[in-house]
Amino acid sequence: MGTLATHGDLAAGLKVRDTRYKQFTKVNRLALINDILETLYQTLVNVESNLVYAEGTQVTEADVAEYTPDFSFDGFLIDGSWVDGEDIYLSQVPEGDKINWDYGTTTNQPEAFYVTEGGKIGYLWVPDDAYTIHHQYWLPLTALDDYDTDDLPWGGIFNRAIQRLLVVEMLEVLELDSSRQAILAEIEMGKALQMVYARGIRRRKVVSNLFSIEGI
Numbered sequence: 001m002g003t004l005a006t007h008g009d010l011a012a013g014l015k016v017r018d019t020r021y022k023q024f025t026k027v028n029r030l031a032l033i034n035d036i037l038e039t040l041y042q043t044l045v046n047v048e049s050n051l052v053y054a055e056g057t058q059v060t061e062a063d064v065a066e067y068t069p070d071f072s073f074d075g076f077l078i079d080g081s082w083v084d085g086e087d088i089y090l091s092q093v094p095e096g097d098k099i100n101w102d103y104g105t106t107t108n109q110p111e112a113f114y115v116t117e118g119g120k121i122g123y124l125w126v127p128d129d130a131y132t133i134h135h136q137y138w139l140p141l142t143a144l145d146d147y148d149t150d151d152l153p154w155g156g157i158f159n160r161a162i163q164r165l166l167v168v169e170m171l172e173v174l175e176l177d178s179s180r181q182a183i184l185a186e187i188e189m190g191k192a193l194q195m196v197y198a199r200g201i202r203r204r205k206v207v208s209n210l211f212s213i214e215g216i
Helices: 004-015 026-046 095-101 159-173 179-199
Strands: 053-059 076-083 112-115 121-124 132-138
Touching (some): 004 026, 026 159, 053 076, 095 112, 159 179
């Protein structure tokens, strides 16, 4: 699908006329692209794209509340955590809420979880047995660090959009008109998002009491 350098050089070399890295060094281009990737990552999180989340499990032990997972996460999806074999989601609560579960004296099957400052996962109730708990979590975005060899992420879906967005950033740095390139970047973003939806997004069940007796 092309390395970072392939698209960075095409954007800067052909469209900004900087083939010799005089106006934008490799370090400059790498920094600009990483900034663009951060913005795209947030967009993918907002639509709950399967390009940026994964699923892992944690096995509990009796009387042990907190665990260090073997996966790195950047947060958990809403309605994305459950005890194996159950059909009710665990809710995520602030750590301070553990006082509501008598965490010092009572154990049971977990019905909620919290994340500690150090990145551990705590369960409430404190488990009374071994449970396999599933978690859908946001994959952390890894910054690119090698301009010449690193590949752009997400299977090439955003490559053309990234290239256009990079041109826009460069033109703005040079205080040149970027309006046409911004329009083209928006078009490429639209195409990329169509592919994101085709690739798969998470569709959560919407629960509402709008049409229940209580909601009237």
